[in-house]
Amino acid sequence: MRLAVLSGKGGTGKTTVAVNLALSWAPYRKTTYVDYDVEEPNGFIFLRPQIRDTSTVFLPYPEINKACTFCGKCSEACQYHALAVVGGKVLVFPELCHGCGTCGIVCPVGAVDEVERPLGKIDEGERDGLLCLQGVLKEGESLAGPVIRGLHRREKEHSSSLEEIIVADCPPGSSCSVIHSAEGSDLAILVTEPTLFGLHDLKIAVGLMREMGLDFGVIQNKDDQGTLIQEYCAQEGITLLGSIPFDLEIAKIYSRGQSLMQDRKWNDLFKTLGERIVTEVKQRKTEGEII
Amino acid sequence: MRIAISTGGCGLDKFVDDRFGRCPYFVFCDSEDPQSTAEYKDNPALSGTGGAGIAAAEYMAKEKVEVLITGSLGPNALRVINGANIPAYTASEDMTLSEAILAWKEGRLIQITEAGAAHAGER
Ligand code: SF4
Ligand code: SF4
Numbered sequence: 277m278r279l280a281v282l283s284g285k286g287g288t289g290k291t292t293v294a295v296n297l298a299l300s301w302a303p304y305r306k307t308t309y310v311d312y313d314v315e316e317p318n319g320f321i322f323l324r325p326q327i328r329d330t331s332t333v334f335l336p337y338p339e340i341n342k343a344c345t346f347c348g349k350c351s352e353a354c355q356y357h358a359l360a361v362v363g364g365k366v367l368v369f370p371e372l373c374h375g376c377g378t379c380g381i382v383c384p385v386g387a388v389d390e391v392e393r394p395l396g397k398i399d400e401g402e403r404d405g406l407l408c409l410q411g412v413l414k415e416g417e418s419l420a421g422p423v424i425r426g427l428h429r430r431e432k433e434h435s436s437s438l439e440e441i442i443v444a445d446c447p448p449g450s451s452c453s454v455i456h457s458a459e460g461s462d463l464a465i466l467v468t469e470p471t472l473f474g475l476h477d478l479k480i481a482v483g484l485m486r487e488m489g490l491d492f493g494v495i496q497n498k499d500d501q502g503t504l505i506q507e508y509c510a511q512e513g514i515t516l517l518g519s520i521p522f523d524l525e526i527a528k529i530y531s532r533g534q535s536l537m538q539d540r541k542w543n544d545l546f547k548t549l550g551e552r553i554v555t556e557v558k559q560r561k562t563e564g565e566i567i
Numbered sequence: 568m569r570i571a572i573s574t575g576g577c578g579l580d581k582f583v584d585d586r587f588g589r590c591p592y593f594v595f596c597d598s599e600d601p602q603s604t605a606e607y608k609d610n611p612a613l614s615g616t617g618g619a620g621i622a623a624a625e626y627m628a629k630e631k632v633e634v635l636i637t638g639s640l641g642p643n644a645l646r647v648i649n650g651a652n653i654p655a656y657t658a659s660e661d662m663t664l665s666e667a668i669l670a671w672k673e674g675r676l677i678q679i680t681e682a683g684a685a686h687a688g689e690r
Contacts, residue, residue, distance in 0.1 A: 351625060355615055355616055356615070356616050356617055356618055357612070357615055357616075357617060357618025357619065357621045357622040358618060358621075360621050360622075360624065360625040360628075360647045360650070361625065362624070362625055362628040362647055362650045362651035363628065363650045363651045363652055365650050367621075367646060367647055367650050369618065369621060369643055372617055372618045372621070372643075
């Protein structure tokens with residue numbers, strides 16, 4: 277089963293939840309953690325896996341050869357303005373190029389050659405039996421899509437049955453990157469905080485899930501015993517998968533760069549939460565089959 | 568000389584817009600007789616995904632502009648403007664179009680040789 281962990285925006289503890297859930301399953305099930313937050317991946321900081329493979333993600337961009345007549349058709353056709361034909365030259369701006377190939381198609385004289393630039397990389401590692409993948413967008417690049425797609429392909433190589441678990445740690449917010457990293461999941465886990473800001477972001481995330489037609493549930497982080505999130509979930513008929521208490525210890529363990537699983541109390545908490553999620557997914561699957 | 572200026576409004580009494588790629592309009596005119604030659608055109612770079620400075624700069628070349636007056640140019644726009652051999656000058660937003668043209672004629676505007684911040688015009 278594929279589980280997407282999401283949050284309205286950064287700082288809700290999304291990575292804490294994703295990493296610790298993955299670690300809690302790893303001893304019992306084949307589990308893969310995938311960090312899709314390619315602009316700011318930080319799961320590996322906590323997991324510290326042994327990296328065993330790194331591959332570069334390339335993106336094609338045009339190089340103009342001598343056949344060019346400076347007709348300007350390529351630059352007219354490029355919707356990203358990555359080309360400019362001026363003063364008897366074609367200027368190429370690789371960092372704006374999306375690699376769509378349109379310029380090569382419209383060029384009447386075959387003057388567009390395709391070259392490649394490195395856009396980012398994909399790391400694969402392992403930690404205590406947990407397979408770890410992350411995508412990293414190169415600094416200064418803004419095109420996350422191709423790295424996310426590459427990561428998706430890599431994830432699929434380790435195909436999952438219902439018994440195996442893939443935890444996709446999705447980027448914050450509600451951009452296309454979020455949609456691409458979450459789609460195809462059996463369940464989306466929305467991590468939220470019991471504040472008005474948290475609730476506001478949760479509502480946006482819920483809207484996105486409904487638009488995508490994705491099954492989802494909520495985990496409340498930093499639970500302060502208040503009823504804000506509970507009431508909202510009850511009202512909307514949303515499953516509250518669990519709560520993680522507000523506890524200063526988390527901050528302490530965190531600041532030592534350790535994962536919470538090394539602590540007995542947290543270990544138990546995430547194990548229970550993990551089993552609850554697995555049961556939830558299986559239940560929804562059978563219900564779906566009956567209907 | 569054929570001048571182009573980035574502007575927020577249509578009229579020589581309107582002000583210079585210091586956003587080159589993201590200004591709403593450009594005025595094109597002959598520096599010798601702005602009043603009767605002024606033409607106002609929509610900035611075509613506003614449509615499209617990113618790279619507005621590049622598209623606007625390429626537009627200047629297509630329009631056979633000989634002098635450009637604007638606020639500042641980002642690194643990409645400057646590369647295109649340089650590639651097109653169009654001298655660009657910086658004017659401030661509190662100048663009207665006629666004032667900017669006069670200031671350029673009198674040699675009071677400074678030529679842009681260094682790029683301003685990238686994406687500065689996208690605010
Ligand atoms: S379309 Fe081809 S020939 Fe025309 S300017 Fe572009 S590269 Fe040159
Ligand atoms: S490949 Fe696409 S985005 Fe890149 S320069 Fe060509 S048309 Fe533009």
